[in-house]
Amino acid sequence: MRSIIRRGGWTAHTSGLASEHVQGNVVILPAAEANDFLRYCQRNPKPCPLLAVSEPGQAQLPALGADIDICTDVPRYRVWRDGELVDMPTDISALWHQDLVTFVIGCSFSFEEALLQAGLPLRHIAQQRNVAMYRSNMATERAGIFHGPMVVSMRPFKAADAIRAIQITSRFPNVHGAPVHIGDPARIGIADLGQPDYGDAVEVLPDEIPVFWACGVTPQAAVAQARPAFCITHAPGAMLVTDLLNHQLASF
Amino acid sequence: MRSIIRRGGWTAHTSGLASEHVQGNVVILPAAEANDFLRYCQRNPKPCPLLAVSEPGQAQLPALGADIDICTDVPRYRVWRDGELVDMPTDISALWHQDLVTFVIGCSFSFEEALLQAGLPLRHIAQQRNVAMYRSNMATERAGIFHGPMVVSMRPFKAADAIRAIQITSRFPNVHGAPVHIGDPARIGIADLGQPDYGDAVEVLPDEIPVFWACGVTPQAAVAQARPAFCITHAPGAMLVTDLLNHQLASF
Numbered sequence: 436m437r438s439i440i441r442r443g444g445w446t447a448h449t450s451g452l453a454s455e456h457v458q459g460n461v462v463i464l465p466a467a468e469a470n471d472f473l474r475y476c477q478r479n480p481k482p483c484p485l486l487a488v489s490e491p492g493q494a495q496l497p498a499l500g501a502d503i504d505i506c507t508d509v510p511r512y513r514v515w516r517d518g519e520l521v522d523m524p525t526d527i528s529a530l531w532h533q534d535l536v537t538f539v540i541g542c543s544f545s546f547e548e549a550l551l552q553a554g555l556p557l558r559h560i561a562q563q564r565n566v567a568m569y570r571s572n573m574a575t576e577r578a579g580i581f582h583g584p585m586v587v588s589m590r591p592f593k594a595a596d597a598i599r600a601i602q603i604t605s606r607f608p609n610v611h612g613a614p615v616h617i618g619d620p621a622r623i624g625i626a627d628l629g630q631p632d633y634g635d636a637v638e639v640l641p642d643e644i645p646v647f648w649a650c651g652v653t654p655q656a657a658v659a660q661a662r663p664a665f666c667i668t669h670a671p672g673a674m675l676v677t678d679l680l681n682h683q684l685a686s687f
Numbered sequence: 688m689r690s691i692i693r694r695g696g697w698t699a700h701t702s703g704l705a706s707e708h709v710q711g712n713v714v715i716l717p718a719a720e721a722n723d724f725l726r727y728c729q730r731n732p733k734p735c736p737l738l739a740v741s742e743p744g745q746a747q748l749p750a751l752g753a754d755i756d757i758c759t760d761v762p763r764y765r766v767w768r769d770g771e772l773v774d775m776p777t778d779i780s781a782l783w784h785q786d787l788v789t790f791v792i793g794c795s796f797s798f799e800e801a802l803l804q805a806g807l808p809l810r811h812i813a814q815q816r817n818v819a820m821y822r823s824n825m826a827t828e829r830a831g832i833f834h835g836p837m838v839v840s841m842r843p844f845k846a847a848d849a850i851r852a853i854q855i856t857s858r859f860p861n862v863h864g865a866p867v868h869i870g871d872p873a874r875i876g877i878a879d880l881g882q883p884d885y886g887d888a889v890e891v892l893p894d895e896i897p898v899f900w901a902c903g904v905t906p907q908a909a910v911a912q913a914r915p916a917f918c919i920t921h922a923p924g925a926m927l928v929t930d931l932l933n934h935q936l937a938s939f
Binding site: 616 | 867
C-alpha cells in the first residue's frame, strides 16, 4: 500500500486499507517549533501519542518502516504558512529542507480494528461516515506556542459494549488508549452531539451511551492556533501507513 | 485475624480487616447439590468466581491457606434447612459430615482495595454503609436446581473515575472483574436506586454515573431459590479471610 501511495497511485483517505497495520497522523515542523511541539506531545499523551520523531532534516522514519520517505509516502499533504492552508500536494520533496522534524502520532484506526475484531459495532463505519469529533472544554497542557482544547471523537455503544470498548482500548495507550469521558456530553462542554466540529454526526440510540476518546485532530488544532510560519500535515484521514502491526501496540 | 476468628474472638463482618488479603464468600452443600452448584458457578463466572472447592468431607482448603479449617474460620455462619434460615452459629464442627463440599467465591472487598489505592472514592465506605445491591433482570445460567437473577452491586463515580474503575476491576476476574452495566438502571430492571434489595442506598450525584458489578450475593440468592435440604453459608459480610493477597489475583 505504501509503495502504491509513493508512486501517486492512491491520494485519498486510508481508512480500511492495510487495516492490520498501524497508521499515523503526521505533523512536520521547523526545528524551533518542533521543540515546543515535542514538549506539547509529551504533556498531552492521550490526544498526542507519539509513535516516532525524526532526526532534523531526515525524511526517514526507520522505527516505523525501513523504507519510509515522509516526502512521498503520505497520500495527500496539507501545507500551512502562518496558519493558512496554502496547498494540498501529494509529494513534498520540493518543500523538504534540513531544518524539518517529522512527528508521527497514533491514530484511532488501530483501536477501531481491535473493536471490530471483538465484534463491537462501530456506527460510523457501518454507515460509511467519518467519525464524529468535537472540541471539548478540556484544555490541553500548554507547551511554548502550542495549546488549545482537547478534540474528542465519539462512538455510541450499548452499556455492556461500552465497558468492553474501555477494556479493549485500554490495551492501546499509543493510539489514544482508554476513553476520556462517557455519558453526558455537556460535562465536557459539548452542547449538541448532532453538530460535530469535525467529521460526521451519527445517531445515539436511547439504549446507548456516548463514549469519547482523545482524538488525533487535537495536535492539528494546536498547530492551527499557534500559526507557525511553516508546517506540513497529512490531509485528514490520509494517513502514513507503517510497517508496525496494530497488535504490536497492545500493552497486554 | 483468622486465628482470632477461630478462637471466637471476632464474630462480626470483616470489611476493612486484613484488607490486603483476599476474603471469600462461603457456600457449603451436600455432594449431590454440590455437583449442580459447581456447574452453576462454572456457567456464571462473573457473579460466582470460584477461588476454591474442597474435596468432599474435607474441612481444609489448602489452596487458600495451609491451616484453614472451614468449621471454625468464618466469623459467623448461616445454617439453612429446606431453604429456611435455622441458626447463625460461630462454629459448625458439630454439623460437619463427610458428604459436605465447600465453595469459596471471590468477593468485591478485593477490588475495592485496588480502587481505594488508586484514589477513587467509594461512597459507601466513606459513609460507613454496606454497598447497595439489587436483583437485576439479567438471568443467570441455570445448572440443575440452581438458577435466579444476577444480583449486582452499585457504586457511583464521576465519568473519568468510572472509566478508571472499569480498567482496575478488569484486572481482577476472580473477584467479579469488570462491571456488567453502566448508566441507566432501568436497562437492567432496577426501578429505583434508592431502594436496594440488599445493603444500604447511597446517593448518586448529578455528575455521577452508576456502575454495576456482578455480586457475590447472586449464589446465595440461587441457593435460597433452590431450597436444598441442607446448606451452610457465611453470614453476609462475615467472610473467610485467606492467605492470598489481593494483588496476587491481578491478571496483569
